[in-house]
Amino acid sequence: MKRRTFFIGGGALIAAGAGAMLLRPAEEGAMHSDYFRNLAGALGRAGLNRPTLVIDRQRLVANIAAIRQSVDKAGLPLRVVAKSLPSPKLLDAVLAGMGSDRLMVFSAEMLLQLLPARPQADYLMGKPLPTSEYARVIDTAGKDAVGNVQWLIDTPLRLSEYVAVAKARGVPLNASLEIDVGLHRGGFADPGELAAAVKSAIAANAKISGLMGYDPHVPKMPSPDKAYAATQDAYKNAIGILKAADLDISAITVNGAGSPTFRRHCKGTVANEVSVGSAFVKPGDFDYEDLADLAPSAFIATPVLKASGDQQLPGLEPLSSALHWWDRNTERGFYIHGGHWLAKPASPEGLQYSKLFGRSSNQELLTGSRKIDLKPGDIIFLRPDQSEALFLQFGDIAVFDGEEIAESWPTLPVSA
Structure with a gap:
């Protein structure tokens, strides 16, 4: 190989590698804000350690x-x-x-x-x-x-x-x-x-x-x-x-x-x-500019059942480390009580549904980076995409008054 060809080829590989690194997902994640930490505490004191719809x-x-x-x-x-x-x-x-x-x-x-x-x-x-x-x-x-x-x-x-x-x-x-x-x-x-x-x-x-x-x-x-x-x-x-x-x-x-x-x-x-x-x-599907002054006031709260510090891929365990290196937001795994709701993870920040495991209504897997440190029993919050039928999936609604769960509001019977 000629010297010039070598340097050109090497430069191309370096450029390609740099370009690939630019595509690497950024590491995200943070623990609960004061708001969600206080809400989780109120749910714990109320004994609501199960999938629960909460209204603020x-x-x-x-x-x-x-x-x-x-x-x-x-x-x-x-x-x-x-x-x-x-x-x-x-x-x-x-x-x-x-x-x-x-x-x-x-x-x-x-x-x-x-x-x-x-x-x-x-x-x-x-x-x-x-x-x-x-x-x-x-x-x-x-x-x-x-x-x-x-x-x-x-x-x-x-x-x-x-x-x-x-x-x-x-x-x-x-x-x-x-x-x-x-x-x-x-x-x-x-x-x-x-x-x-x-x-x-x-x-x-x-x-x-x-x-x-x-x-x-x-x-x-x-x-x-x-x-x-x-x-x-x-x-x-x-x-x-x-x-x-x-x-x-x-x-x-x-x-x-x-x-x-x-x-x-x-x-x-x-x-x-x-x-x-x-x-x-204000569910997630209603984040319109005309509604910017309104605040999301309904959340799904559900406990972590299992937590993994190094989430492995079934049948592809040797590839798990490479995946975690590429996307640091897949390093930790959290299996929650229930799942597959019309909702998106809201807190802790940086949680995401597993793209490899897919959705589950039993023990859904959410993944996150090492910035998120949850253990079994800790609460994860999701923001509904809509209300309608979703509000009828959890039994009575827990009403948060800013400090405690103050009331329980029954829902109407399930109907389409």
Whole structure:
């Protein structure tokens, strides 16, 4: 080999090695902050050394106050989304803090649980239920119990089916028409079809009680402002169709928004109410710029069952050291009680799900660097990606008041 070729080749190898080192994952990790250390201590004193959903009441109250300030300033009533806060006492806290009696419900089962507890509340269904479920609610709850419920209608067929059920049972039908404002998940998109549905409902003596559009796609669009303007145009067109049918818009619910977009509506909207649920507890999927002032107020706490100082790969033990050298965040292994939740590790910082072991709902493995020193019995915290069904997986919710676990809030029965 010529000397020049040798040096060029050697230089290339050095450059390649330097480039590879730049790709090497940085070592991360830190033990619990004071906040999570205090929370872990409170859970230990309460004897909660098992998978537990925790709500920080102080953070929840602060989120309620911030959201109320926004909607009050805009003069927009708020409808609380029950599926995102599926606990009677949690709903009580949010409804009281918001000064609202409006609920959005997404299943017949949850509606049947809430109707006896809040018979005077104003209910709007958040999705169109199968006709048999509509009938089941009437038959189970009774005719008088469903008078304050607006049923979501998304197609002419569902309207005709609901009309038939209402007539057969002798109950009035409050029909809220779902309109497609750009999400394209269903609902009336064609103005002619919407106008025909309105005409058909009036002819059948059904009450057009509202319009509902959902716009969570807006902040994810290349031009959110343009996307939001398009949703407003869709609302305006639908309102125009109702006015053309001589309906009194002031007496009709025009529901819009959701946690990702309610603050856009607060800056200007044709809706006359907004819906919010998840933002009150702010799971990880709701880290939007418009919600930056809100704090995560719900966490999963679970104990470490087993800890390894040198996490080995099954069947590939000789390669474990090389892996740990390359990614120092795989050196330590922590097997937790439970797992495979819709959540991400929150504390200690630097924990990650094992990419090699995969997910597990029994004893999930989280790995970390030697900066994380946990032993069996220590608590790991995860932040839920969403609330909804996840809140129903742990039994009673532990309520942290800043110092101790002060209360236990039962959840609603499991429902889809």
